[in-house]
Amino acid sequence: NAGVTQTPKFQVLKTGQSMTLQCAQDMNHEYMSWYRQDPGMGLRLIHYSVGAGITDQGEVPNGYNVSRSTTEDFPLRLLSAAPSQTSVYFCASSYSNRNNWGTEAFFGQGTRLTVV
Amino acid sequence: GQQVMQIPQYQHVQEGEDFTTYCNSSTTLSNIQWYKQRPGGHPVFLIQLVKSGEVKKQKRLTFQFGEAKKNSSLHITATQTTDVGTYFCAGGGSYIPTFGRGTSLIVHP
Numbered sequence: 001n002a003g004v005t006q007t008p009k010f011q012v013l014k015t016g017q018s019m020t021l022q023c024a025q026d027m028n029h030e031y032m033s034w035y036r037q038d039p040g041m042g043l044r045l046i047h048y049s050v051g052a053g054i055t056d057q058g059e060v061p062n063g064y065n066v067s068r069s070t071t072e073d074f075p076l077r078l079l080s081a082a083p084s085q086t087s088v089y090f091c092a093s094s095y096s097n098r099n100n101w102g103t104e105a106f107f108g109q110g111t112r113l114t115v116v
Numbered sequence: 117g118q119q120v121m122q123i124p125q126y127q128h129v130q131e132g133e134d135f136t137t138y139c140n141s142s143t144t145l146s147n148i149q150w151y152k153q154r155p156g157g158h159p160v161f162l163i164q165l166v167k168s169g170e171v172k173k174q175k176r177l178t179f180q181f182g183e184a185k186k187n188s189s190l191h192i193t194a195t196q197t198t199d200v201g202t203y204f205c206a207g208g209g210s211y212i213p214t215f216g217r218g219t220s221l222i223v224h225p
Contacts, residue, residue, distance in 0.1 A: 033212050040125065042217035043159070043204065050211050058212070090158060096211075104149065104161040105206075105213065 002026050006091050006108035013081040013115045021076040021111050023091030029106070031094045032074040036060065036087040037110075043090065049074055050096075081115045088112050120145075120207045122216030130224050135192040137219035139205035146209025148181055148188040153218070154201045164208070195223050 007022045025032065033048035045058030049068040063085060065077040074093075078085060092105040121140045129135050139148065147166045151159040163172055165181035165188060172179045178191045192199055202220045206213035 031211055035215075040217065042122075043215040045212060045215075048212045092159075094212075099146075104164060105151075105159070107158040107160070110158050 004091055004093050004106050004108040006089075006111050008111060009109065010112050011114070013078070013113065015081060015083060015115060017081050019078050019081065021078075021089055021091075021113075023074045023076065023108060024072050025074075025091075025093040025106070026072065027093060027095070027106065028071060029093035029095045030071070031096060032068065033058070033092050033105070034064070034066065034074070034076045035090045035092065036085075037090060038087050046076065046089075078113075083115045086113060086115045120205060120214050120216040122205055122219055124219055125217065126220045126222065128222045128224065129195050131197060132194050135195050135199070135221055137190050137203050137205075137221075139188045139190075139207075139216055141186050141207050144185050145188075145207045146185075147207075148185075149206040149208055149213055150179060150188075150190055151204040151206065151215075152201050153204065157201075159204060192221075195221070197223050197225055199223055 004025045030051050034046040035043040044060050046064050047066040049055045055066050068074050089111045091108040094103050094105045097103050123138050149164045150162040153159045163179050168185050169183045170181040176193045180189045200223050202218040204215050204218045206215045
């Protein structure tokens, strides 16, 4: 059982380039989310999805796009990379309880992105 | 929106000393989750508290949820070098929990 798989693990981009960070989960979780982690800033929510075809913005969505065409996959697209997007990116998934609240989150291994 | 504040940001301890991190919210939380992230790793779920005044233990770790469900704490007794990492609280009660900034624990042998 793989859990949450993120690719790539490391990436270096030039300013202005675009790329997609991949995230896949095999636990049939409804909820998926993307975070960025910067020193001293904790985990900041970029975008999230509560099911296939449904996405919404988090705390820091600018410069990022997402889509959710299947339950399993939730890719994060950087449209035009900037040095301020240098960070560690985590994807997470969780199932919902009877109140539709997200329960324990399972995180991927992370993608370390450097924009030069 | 819901905000979760966590203190301290860093804590240095000698091995064998106790450690506590605190989590405070401006609003009542439906539940609180705690995660641990080892250096270079990803956050891993530790526990979820739901009831007012709830206390749960995992070996040397004690988790508390305040009576008003606005604060929580994680206490580690007799720290070990394996406890090194960042501990996050996350306020639940919505689709996606709101994470605090975390407390980084450094244990000196």
